[in-house]
Amino acid sequence: MDTVQGMDEARRRQIEAEEELRYQVRRRLDTQHGVEAPAPAPPADGFGKKLMEFFNSTLGMWLLSSVVLTGGAALIQNIQHSHEIEQKNREQFAAHKYEVTHRLDQMEYSLRRAKTVGDAKAAMDGMFKSKFPLSPDLQNKSLGSLYLTMLQLVSGTTDQKSTEVMDFIRRLEEAELALQAQPDDKPLDTEQREHLRKLLNSIKNLHLK
Structure with missing residues (x-):
């Protein structure tokens, strides 16, 4: 589990570095041609990103499935009782x-x-x-x-x-x-x-x- 998370973190840093490099190259080219480079995209919201990462994790998927199954079972039980x-x-x-x-x-x-x-x-x-x-x-x-x-x-x-x-x-x-x-x-x-x-x-x- 730790190994997978370490690989994900390394991959994320690599992607961020590549994006930064592309931005710098494009900015240099646009400056040479008199075009103002667009501002870099704002970083993803920290809480939202962490929330999505949590739900994509094994624990998050288990929690979601537990809630859905529990609620569905209770609904079926109530219908059957009625x-x-x-x-x-x-x-x-x-x-x-x-x-x-x-x-x-x-x-x-x-x-x-x-x-x-x-x-x-x-x-x-x-x-x-x-x-x-x-x-x-x-x-x-x-x-x-x-x-x-x-x-x-x-x-x-x-x-x-x-x-x-x-x-x-x-x-x-x-x-x-x-x-x-x-x-x-x-x-x-x-x-x-x-x-x-x-x-x-x-x-x-x-x-x-």
Whole structure:
């Protein structure tokens, strides 16, 4: 390494000497012909020259490559991490969406077959848990909890749509609570059945995309 640097220094001095000799010869010739010789070029900036020499050295090249590789690796890692989070959110949203749809369908089917208030109560149990869950880990989550999670996972969900969804769920919970105050063997009248079915259909029509 020292030998190479010594050779570079000797070469630089040789070039400077040759340039000085050319300048003196040209100046002498121009003087003889009455032409004013141009001023010698200003010496290269010391800091800039040293900086370029450093980056052209082995250490400088290593430092540059380290910075580039480190920055590139960090960028790739961040992109990969963001992609993994987005993928996980999509999978979680899909699982919740299928569970909600499945549960609403079960509730609607049971309500169509309900004859008594007790049958309607059993159908409305889907508000709080699923009898036949698609995802076992979501079995004991309430319908409201499932929707809240979906709202958090969906980007760009409007406040109006979020409010409408939760409002229908609240009204459905109130209707279910009203059923609990009635005896199980009481016949389920048509008005009660249709009210519950309309609420379920309203929630399904507002289903998040």
